[in-house]
Amino acid sequence: AQTVTQSQPEMSVQEAETVTLSCTYDTSESDYYLFWYKQPPSRQMILVIRQEAYKQQNATENRFSVNFQKAAKSFSLKISDSQLGDAAMYFCALGERLNNDMRFGAGTRLTVKP
Amino acid sequence: ETGVTQTPRHLVMGMTNKKSLKCEQHLGHNAMYWYKQSAKKPLELMFVYSLEERVENNSVPSRFSPECPNSSHLFLHLHTLQPEDSALYLCASSQDQRGYEQYFGPGTRLTVT
Numbered sequence: 026a027q028t029v030t031q032s033q034p035e036m037s038v039q040e041a042e043t044v045t046l047s048c049t050y051d052t053s054e055s056d057y058y059l060f061w062y063k064q065p066p067s068r069q070m071i072l073v074i075r076q077e078a079y080k081q082q083n084a085t086e087n088r089f090s091v092n093f094q095k096a097a098k099s100f101s102l103k104i105s106d107s108q109l110g111d112a113a114m115y116f117c118a119l120g121e122r123l124n125n126d127m128r129f130g131a132g133t134r135l136t137v138k139p
Numbered sequence: 140e141t142g143v144t145q146t147p148r149h150l151v152m153g154m155t156n157k158k159s160l161k162c163e164q165h166l167g168h169n170a171m172y173w174y175k176q177s178a179k180k181p182l183e184l185m186f187v188y189s190l191e192e193r194v195e196n197n198s199v200p201s202r203f204s205p206e207c208p209n210s211s212h213l214f215l216h217l218h219t220l221q222p223e224d225s226a227l228y229l230c231a232s233s234q235d236q237r238g239y240e241q242y243f244g245p246g247t248r249l250t251v252t
Contacts, residue, residue, distance in 0.1 A: 059240050
């Protein structure tokens with residue numbers, strides 16, 4: 026069965042600093058995607074970044090980048106130059122191509138201090 | 140209007156009421172989903188529809204009844220709910236149901252009294 030684990034319920038970062046959110050997963054499939062979603066206090070879930078499992082190169086989106094360690098089944102999110110608007114719940118998610126399911130982690134609440 | 144919309148945004152209902160949640164996606168996607176988000180719990184997938192056919196039902200109580208009349212619309216019919224059903228109900232859509240990224244609506248905050 027697929028599982029997604031986020032071991033950090035809460036994290037905080039100083040504005041303009043860098044923070045890394047951790048995620049580990051488990052799957053028996055070889056064809057899957059990994060995602061980080063952001064849910065600000067307004068509750069709209071927004072896709073931050075995606076990674077295809079078959080790609081070795083780590084995905085990047087502006088200040089957001091991932092460290093994808095396939096063998097270790099680790100998928101961490103790095104936020105550089107943190108901004109106040111980055112404060113939100115961040116969810117790691119795993120989608121398997123053969124399954125009709127997307128499994129989410131429990132989330133990490135990120136606080137950005139001015 | 141773009142993206143995924145949900146109505147109503149807030150709903151308070153008694154345990155004997157019948158109500159419906161509506162979701163509409165304007166992205167041309169073929170798959171739609173209902174999730175339940177409770178405090179301090181991971182998102183729980185409730186239902187998956189692909190091309191208007193239900194492909195997943197994760198042991199959801201029968202007091203929740205989904206309906207997908209076309210690929211753009213998804214409903215969740217509610218009846219005789221319990222207080223523990225109070226939660227944020229999120230709708231999402233994706234290109235298809237096989238692992239692609241999902242796009243979420245703003246959710247309906249449901250309170251059962």
